[in-house]
């Protein structure tokens with residue numbers, strides 16, 4: 367579906383624009399363009415050209431409509447890990463990665479990202495390829511499922527959750543899975559008990575951390591000399607990958623980390639946009655071209 371208003375408020379938008387301001391006269395790649403909130407802000411700040419990439423074909427259709435007739439924007443259905451190949455000879459001055467899931471994806475029940483909305487166990491960013499989350503939920507051996515929940519969800523009750531899931535398989539829907547997971551928790555939790563399980567399944571279904579490691583390296587390779595890479599992470603697993611990768615590059619003389627500490631949203635942004643609360647922006651300037 368490509369109709370309906372965009373309700374996704376881009377996070378840390380001013381900090382992103384400031385980080386990429388020196389790049390706006392060249393090509394900027396918005397590697398996770400989603401509904402185009404950051405792309406729009408970069409254009410408003412004077413960006414000359416933006417390649418707006420997303421892995422979700424629905425998001426790309428949306429971007430094509432939103433920026434129809436604007437010759438500065440080129441929407442592309444791809445993974446940011448397909449850089450630099452998809453750019454040909456072009457070298458971007460800036461690359462932005464705003465990781466995770468968009469509000470629109472979360473709020474579309476049949477994408478299966480939300481444990482609050484009844485939908486299939488899908489969770490793929492690209493619903494045209496790869497296996498849905500149901501494959502992991504219904505086929506993984508119990509020990510492997512527990513390991514996955516521990517590794518990608520940092521779920522302390524991973525064994526109990528995996529045991530309950532396996533005992534009640536096959537599971538068909540998001541809300542059914544959420545109910546089964548909740549049964550593995552003795553008391554009411556502050557966080558919904560299915561939060562960590564859904565995070566883990568989404569990360570594993572899309573191989574998000576592997577794609578992030580590969581995508582960071584590819585983005586760095588694609589950038590022109592002194593080009594900037596800005597990354598917004600939403601949980602500690604992906605932020606750790608960004609932090610360690612940037613540190614390694616800085617140590618090897620391949621770049622300079624411009625954010626000694628990650629940029630976090632202020633109180634008013636967190637209040638206005640709860641999704642922003644866990645956001646952390648890190649920015650690196652590439653040292654030299656290759």
Ligand SMILES: C[S@@+](CC[C@H](N)C(=O)[O-])C[C@H]1O[C@@H](n2cnc3c(N)ncnc32)[C@H](O)[C@@H]1O
Nearest residue numbers: 376398400401402403404420421422445446464
């Ligand atoms: C948090 S949203 C981005 C929101 C966007 N910055 C905006 O202002 O509307 C993250 C987006 O990244 C996309 N995505 C996830 N993995 C991707 C990948 N490997 N390559 C490209 N896009 C990806 C998702 O489909 C989603 O639309």
